[in-house]
Amino acid sequence: MGANWKITLTYDGTDFHGWQVQPGLPTIQGLLAEAIERITGESVLPQGSGRTDAGVHALAQVASCSLAAPIPPENLQRALNRTLPPAIRILSVETVPPDFHARHSAQSKWYEYRIFRGELCPPWIARYACALHWPLDTDALHAAAEVFLGEHDFSSFAATDPDATERTAEEQRGNDNGGREGNTREIYASSWSLHEDMLLYRVHGNGFLHHMVRNLVGTMLDAGRGQICAGDLPAILAARDRSAAGPTAPARGLFLMRVIY
């Protein structure tokens, strides 16, 4: 009879070419598909809750797929962890109703962006944070983060996607759109906090456009450096033009923290 599966996994994205399968390149989705095929003999493409870009990490990404093999969840988890490299770990495996789909069923997501503020970034942190030494006005960061709360058209913060032609029509609407039309997303939480040497931006929303979190962070850092002020952000949002916003923050600081269903 088979079943529909929900697979929760964590990964260090540094050495992978992102989530999405690409011929001849190591990707999370590709390695997961290969591992499933090696274990069950079934050729499936597990669907992620969204794609993460090259270098982006996940504390808890979710993927779904259907399998014919009647394999106990603990056995599938153990076999996947034995087959996958240590940079990808399966946190849990469970059977779910047939209509569950990791992307379409996602209600909201949490992302975190990590900025190392210490004088010297240790090698074990450099892979998982963006090190910034220049002074940052934290009041400006807080004010900027609040502007994004609520429902907005985030076109100014969406990647212009030069590789869009390689994508499916649905995916072209955004990396992570939960099936929504257009570029309007609702942000439920958006705030900065400092934990010892690490400055963290945490954001919770019902969906995120391609590069959106990294573009939000890059633009807020412009505000933190005084190159723009938080009061400019409503106009940047209203412009609906990528060139109105700031640069894309480096991938290595970004973590997909949680997908809520």
Next chain:
Amino acid sequence: MGANWKITLTYDGTDFHGWQVQPGLPTIQGLLAEAIERITGESVLPQGSGRTDAGVHALAQVASCSLAAPIPPENLQRALNRTLPPAIRILSVETVPPDFHARHSAQSKWYEYRIFRGELCPPWIARYACALHWPLDTDALHAAAEVFLGEHDFSSFAATDPDATERTAEEQRGNDNGGREGNTREIYASSWSLHEDMLLYRVHGNGFLHHMVRNLVGTMLDAGRGQICAGDLPAILAARDRSAAGPTAPARGLFLMRVIY
């Protein structure tokens, strides 16, 4: 006139072929020499306090070299950190008397070996620890660690070194012998402790033979698993034969913590 330099550095050894320079391969010593040459134009081979093997990390390795360029220490440190990859960071740079030599002047060293005991080793820990799931008798580990305290001939725990012909006569006597003859070393501290999911072995001694810490750990783990008992260790030491001791623990769990001068 120039000066003699002491360079303290930290590195993630995962992606390097160890400390020692090797033609065509990325090594810590090789990259440090290249960075110094790019900055000062001087071709020198910085001498480490000892070589670390491929995959072994350093919290604070020490290197020394003489340079003719009259460069301020802060500038040299900053330029090195700009030139080196993020996996190698220069913690400090200072001028030292002409007779200082990172290896010959070393009085003692601290190493730490990290074993992850949790159920699922997160990717950000897997690079920096050895994950072991089997039950371990901690009383046996403690008893085994104590056996090594004091002065012993550690031949049973020294690598047989198939590549010894590639080494200098001095280096053939051991990776890290502080100029000492033979395989006798004194161990000042040797103990296990548990910190949440991480089991740590910390050892302090006046010198360490090639692979010695990893061989001590591999053998103590045999005791922890009940394959030998701590009471067997004096005979293993007395055998002065590598085949008497246990396996070499994986490189990724080992950190050179501190070199004392």
